[in-house]
C-alpha cells in the first residue's frame with residue numbers, strides 16, 4: 564500500500580475524460596487499496612482515480628455512518644441513470660485547495676456501476692451521499708465542483724491560484 568500524491572487544479576489530468584475500465588484483473592486491487600489509503604489520509608470521503616493521475620473510471624467513497632469506522636465502496640464505470648429533486652450543499656475537493664462553496668445537485672440519484680470484480684450493481688441514494696457520488700462522478704468527466712459555481716467565483720479562484728503558482732516560481 565502506498566499513499567499517492569493528489570493532483571490539484573489546474574493539473575490537466577483533472578480535465579480529461581477518464582477511460583472506461585474493461586479489464587477486471589488483479590491489477591485493480593493495489594490501485595483500489597492505494598486510493599482508499601490516500602482518501603483516508605487526506606482525509607476525504609471520496610476520491611476519483613484521475614485525482615491521483617490514473618485517468619480511468621474508478622472512484623472510492625466512504626459510506627460509513629460512524630465517524631471512526633472505515634468502510635468504503637468502489638464504483639467502476641459509474642453512470643447516473645435517475646435523478647430526483649434538488650439540494651444545495653457545501654462542497655470542497657482535495658484537488659481544489661482552499662475553497663469550499665455551495666453547489667446545487669440532485670437530491671436523490673440512482674447509479675449503475677461495476678464492482679471490483681466487474682459485476683453490475685445498482686444503488687439508489689440521497690442527501691449527503693448523493694452529493695459525494697455526483698461530485699466524484701463529475702471527476703471522471705473532467706468536471707470540478709468549480710465548474711458549478713458562478714463565473715465570478717470561478718474567475719476569482721483561478722486568479723488566486725495563478726498568483727500562488729507565480730509566487731512559488
Ligand code: NI
Pocket residue numbers: 655656657658698699702
Ligand atoms: Ni473532488
